[in-house]
Amino acid sequence: MALFKTFLIFILAGTLLGTFVASLAAPSYIEWNNSTPLATQTMCNLPEVVRSVTASLMHSQLMGAAIGAGAGLVVAILVAVRARGRAKQRPGSPPPTATAAG
Secondary structure (H helix, E strand, O other), X not given: OHHHHHHHHHHHHHHHHHHHHHHHHHHHHHHHHHOOOOOOOOOOOHHHHHHHXXXXXXXXXXXXXXXXXXXXXXXXXXXXXXXXXXXXXXXXXXXXXXXXXX
């Protein structure tokens, strides 16, 4: 159960961190992507632009959350493997092949 809890904590932390980074980085990219190339005045359908920009921001946040969750899962696996390796190397514990004579 402790291993599951560790995995869940790392995945949720990665998800939050990924969403936070995407929320910081995405607006600059969306602004650059939606700007006119020669800074001329253009007529646009404002409600459509608002929907498009909002959908782009939400998509960026979702992708950031997914990438963060994947990175959190990888980190959790590395931590679990390292912890298991340390548990096997504890000094003073009997070797795994030793059995009590009975």
